[in-house]
Each structure stands twice: as C-alpha cells, then as structure tokens.
Amino acid sequence: MSFEQTTLDHPQASSSARKWRHGWDVLTVLTRRDIKAQYKRSFLGFGWALGGPLLQVIVFSTIFKDALGTQVHSYPCYVFVGVLVWGWFQSSLGGSVSLITGNFALARQPRFPLAMLPFVTVNVRFLHMAIALPLMFILLWCNGIYPTVAWLALPGLAVIQYLLCVGLAYPLASLNVLHRDTQHIVSVLLQLMMFVTPIFYRIEVVPEAMRNWFYLNPMVSMVAAWRSVLLDGVWPEAQPLWILGGIGLFFLVLGRKMFIAQSHRFVEEM
Numbered sequence: 001m002s003f004e005q006t007t008l009d010h011p012q013a014s015s016s017a018r019k020w021r022h023g024w025d026v027l028t029v030l031t032r033r034d035i036k037a038q039y040k041r042s043f044l045g046f047g048w049a050l051g052g053p054l055l056q057v058i059v060f061s062t063i064f065k066d067a068l069g070t071q072v073h074s075y076p077c078y079v080f081v082g083v084l085v086w087g088w089f090q091s092s093l094g095g096s097v098s099l100i101t102g103n104f105a106l107a108r109q110p111r112f113p114l115a116m117l118p119f120v121t122v123n124v125r126f127l128h129m130a131i132a133l134p135l136m137f138i139l140l141w142c143n144g145i146y147p148t149v150a151w152l153a154l155p156g157l158a159v160i161q162y163l164l165c166v167g168l169a170y171p172l173a174s175l176n177v178l179h180r181d182t183q184h185i186v187s188v189l190l191q192l193m194m195f196v197t198p199i200f201y202r203i204e205v206v207p208e209a210m211r212n213w214f215y216l217n218p219m220v221s222m223v224a225a226w227r228s229v230l231l232d233g234v235w236p237e238a239q240p241l242w243i244l245g246g247i248g249l250f251f252l253v254l255g256r257k258m259f260i261a262q263s264h265r266f267v268e269e270m
Helices: 003-009 011-038 047-068 075-096 104-108 114-142 149-178 181-195 208-214 218-230 238-269
Strands: none
Touching: 011 114, 047 075, 047 114, 075 114, 075 149, 075 181, 075 218, 114 149, 114 238, 149 181, 149 218, 149 238, 218 238
8 A cells, every 4th residue: 555545544644743743843943943042152152061060060079079079989970960960950940931931922923832842941951961971971981980781771861851851841831921930939949959959969968867858859869860870880770760750741741731721821921
C-alpha cells in the first residue's frame, strides 16, 4: 500500500503528524530566537554559559572547602556537578515565570501555540548546561574520575529533570499573568532553595532531625543522583527518581491543562 493511500485511509493520523511537525518547527524556531536574543551583541557569546558556573565553582571551592569540603573527595568536581544541575533548574523556573508577560506580542497572535513556550525556556537553559558539560568532563578526568557503565543513566536523569522543569513552568507562567507577585515570590524561593540544596556541602552535615525536611526539596535527590553517577560511578537510587518523574508528569499534565484553560484570558489580564 502506498503512503498516499495510507494517508487517505487514515486522515486523523496524517493530521496528527502535521501537528507534531508544526509543533517541532515552532519549538526549534523559538529556541533559536531565544538563544540569539540572549547573546546578541555579546562579546563572549556562549562563553557566558561557561563563565557563570566556573566562577561559582571557584568561589565555593575557595570559601567553603576548608569548612565544608574537607570530607569530600575532589571537592571542585563535587561543586561543579551541583552548580550545573541546580543552575539548569533555577534558570528554567526563573525564566518560566515571565513566559507570557515577557512575550505579549506572541500572546496576541491568534492560534499561536503558547503551550510550547515552557519547552523553549527549558531547552535554552539545558543548552547552557550542555555547553558547560565538556568542561566538567575534563575536570573529572583531571581528578582521576573516568566514565563507568553507570554513566548510561545520564540521559534518564536529564529526562526526569526536564519533565520536572517543564511541569513546574506551566503553573508558574499562568499564575504570574494573574498575580504579578508570583515572579518576586519565585525569585526569593529559588534563592532560599539554593541554600537547602547540597551544592557546596554534603547532606550529611545537616542535623539528622532536619534532614527529612531537606528531602522535601526535589533537587536534593536530583543532585544526589547526578553525583552518584558522575562522581561515584554507581547507579542512582531508583525510588527517588520514580517519585520525581511522577511529580514531573503530574505537573506537566495538570499544569498544561490549567495553562491552556486560562490562555484565553492572558491578553485581557495583561
């Protein structure tokens, strides 16, 4: 049977395929647009994606190594992994809050797929992390940490964190249109979350009575999983990852429905 005949017999499948292709094209174009806008007229360009994490690693390694890093093997590598993983999460959520309020022209266009914007933001922030990954791998190699079979889990970790970021982006973007205080609240919460995420310290230094409260922060388990794979060469614990993946899917489905249901009010509210 020819492709044309299959298309005629299954018009719904053809329509679905066109929608997927259109969505992919929109996602690609918007991602490129955001990347170009961020580095337009920038002397260093993509170098800023390396400079920020590298500066944080230097600062944390210099200030906290003697106080918090004495029990950590390859402390700069330990911090670098935490900085990259946390940076992707923080920048994704921070950028997602103003997705609609910062794209008024797109929101006014009839039938524009606004539901693609959270994916664009998370994609761009993931690209920033990906640019810094080669430098991290070089640092690991220089410290005698080499690839293991457990590194095959890295794509799975990236997918779980991607779902978590996109899932949380939908309700945050919607809420900020209706309540502009959302962007300020999220900014403060992200700053506080950085200190309750073991980026430059081990979770073991937290008093045991308080440690369970720290694990309510999803990035505690997420950062630990990345470090288990990259630094220790062992497979991460499955249960926390299943929970995080479930949370990401829950917010992705529910948050997207909430986003789409409110999308007709976005222009009026702005």
